[in-house]
Amino acid sequence: MHTLHGNFTTDTQFFGGNNVFDLIEEYGSPLYIYNEEILRTRCKEIKNLVTYENFVPHYSVKANTNIHLLKIVREEGLHADVMSPGEIYLALQSGFKPEELFFIPNNVTAEDMRYAINHGVLMSLDSLSQLELYGEMNPGSKVALRFNPGIGAGHHEKVVTAGKKTKFGINQEDIDIVKSLLKKYDLTLVGINQHIGSLFMDYDPYIQSTASILHIAEHFEDLEFIDLGGGFGIPYHKQDGEARLDIKTLGHKLDVVLHNFAESYGKKLQFQIEPGRYIPCECGLILGTVTSLKENAGVHYLGTDVGFNVLQRPIMYDSHHDMELYTTHVACTSPLTPFTVVGNICESGDILAKDRLLPTPHVGDLIGVLDAGAYGFSMSSSYNQRPRTAEVLIEETGNVKLIRKRETLEDLLRPMLV
Numbered sequence: 433m434h435t436l437h438g439n440f441t442t443d444t445q446f447f448g449g450n451n452v453f454d455l456i457e458e459y460g461s462p463l464y465i466y467n468e469e470i471l472r473t474r475c476k477e478i479k480n481l482v483t484y485e486n487f488v489p490h491y492s493v494k495a496n497t498n499i500h501l502l503k504i505v506r507e508e509g510l511h512a513d514v515m516s517p518g519e520i521y522l523a524l525q526s527g528f529k530p531e532e533l534f535f536i537p538n539n540v541t542a543e544d545m546r547y548a549i550n551h552g553v554l555m556s557l558d559s560l561s562q563l564e565l566y567g568e569m570n571p572g573s574k575v576a577l578r579f580n581p582g583i584g585a586g587h588h589e590k591v592v593t594a595g596k597k598t599k600f601g602i603n604q605e606d607i608d609i610v611k612s613l614l615k616k617y618d619l620t621l622v623g624i625n626q627h628i629g630s631l632f633m634d635y636d637p638y639i640q641s642t643a644s645i646l647h648i649a650e651h652f653e654d655l656e657f658i659d660l661g662g663g664f665g666i667p668y669h670k671q672d673g674e675a676r677l678d679i680k681t682l683g684h685k686l687d688v689v690l691h692n693f694a695e696s697y698g699k700k701l702q703f704q705i706e707p708g709r710y711i712p713c714e715c716g717l718i719l720g721t722v723t724s725l726k727e728n729a730g731v732h733y734l735g736t737d738v739g740f741n742v743l744q745r746p747i748m749y750d751s752h753h754d755m756e757l758y759t760t761h762v763a764c765t766s767p768l769t770p771f772t773v774v775g776n777i778c779e780s781g782d783i784l785a786k787d788r789l790l791p792t793p794h795v796g797d798l799i800g801v802l803d804a805g806a807y808g809f810s811m812s813s814s815y816n817q818r819p820r821t822a823e824v825l826i827e828e829t830g831n832v833k834l835i836r837k838r839e840t841l842e843d844l845l846r847p848m849l850v
């Protein structure tokens with residue numbers, strides 16, 4: 433086997449010595465593949481971000497909710513942030529205790545709230561009307577609130593979750609109303625949180641937004657924790673030499689802020705963060721098959737079975753994912769050609785990458801779509817009635833463990849009660 437493109441020798445390191453063609457033969461194509469060692473490394477980096485002792489990172493499970501990965505994240509000592517009853521359910525099933533979960537929903541029904549209350553999971557409300565609803569349902573209890581710190585950041589406007597143009601968070605101007613609602617329902621505000629958006633590589637907006645939430649915290653006595661949010665980015669353009677987020681410097685800067693705040697607040701309250709992407713993104717890759725090659729009006733199409741049912745990020749946010757090709761043919765030394773890499777879905781927008789420089793592949797070669805461990809499978813669908821893919825974990829020993837069965841055609845029919 434030859435790797436035709438890429439500076440990341442995934443075949444030996446990432447796949448734990450397993451041959452990609454054998455993996456596809458055994459588990460089918462396309463296939464999500466995760467590397468346990470990389471996952472554990474990212475967890476440790478986040479766990480040791482700061483020296484401030486009362487620091488509890490919560491993994492935002494929406495990025496990847498496979499229960500086998502959740503178990504590893506928990507073993508590494510992280511807690512979890514959850515968004516829905518489904519995420520609460522899976523997190524509990526994977527071994528997290530209710531007190532290790534933080535429910536941060538948006539526009540939920542009373543039924544969703546009831547699920548969290550019944551399972552003893554602390555909830556954060558992010559609007560006055562949701563706080564009112566919660567207060568009516570569960571007066572006299574502990575509660576958290578999500579504030580909008582006024583600063584947003586993210587890799588695309590669809591993932592900026594603070595500032596002026598967003599549905600998330602309570603505005604600072606409403607703090608007096610918040611206080612009266614807390615009093616009305618005898619609620620104890622134990623924590624406040626924020627999340628400015630997804631994927632920063634420059635940590636300045638994160639540090640600035642930390643200052644904002646700490647300023648908001650000064651309005652409330654007796655807080656037990658402050659959650660600074662997620663958004664920690666990963667370099668999706670590694671093949672172009674993109675640098676990693678400087679997590680060490682970010683950690684040092686945060687440390688100073690946290691220690692100073694605890695001193696002025698008068699207690700060593702708990703600080704939390706909620707990274708999603710950073711934890712599983714780089715441990716995951718999609719392996720697909722080159723199904724056709726075609727030229728139309730000067731555009732070279734490289735057809736694959738990785739449609740937007742499998743990976744939605746490129747069509748949703750124009751996201752870039754580095755790619756590799758694997759072949760059993762003699763490695764080709766011809767010049768690189770710009771290919772438009774497409775999937776098998778019946779929509780013209782089903783494009784994984786435009787003008788991607790690649791060596792000319794053969795039908796039957798394999799394509800690796802890198803950094804797909806976050807918001808990959810969790811955003812996938814069965815559109816065009818393509819059953820969802822299998823997932824495998826390359827354990828630290830190199831052993832391959834099937835962690836999700838490929839769905840079958842019968843799985844498509846089952847919920848229709850036929």
Ligand SMILES: Cc1ncc(COP(=O)(O)O)c(C=O)c1O
Pocket residue numbers: 492495513536591593626627629630631661662663664706707708709710
């Ligand atoms: C409330 C909340 N917390 C955490 C996250 C995780 O974000 P990221 O994956 O960018 O770290 C998100 C998603 O953007 C979110 O909405």
Ligand SMILES: N[C@@H](CCCC[NH3+])C(=O)O
Pocket residue numbers: 494591593630745749806807
């Ligand atoms: N789904 C987005 C991240 C934000 C999701 C959570 N608010 C992505 O793939 O980049």
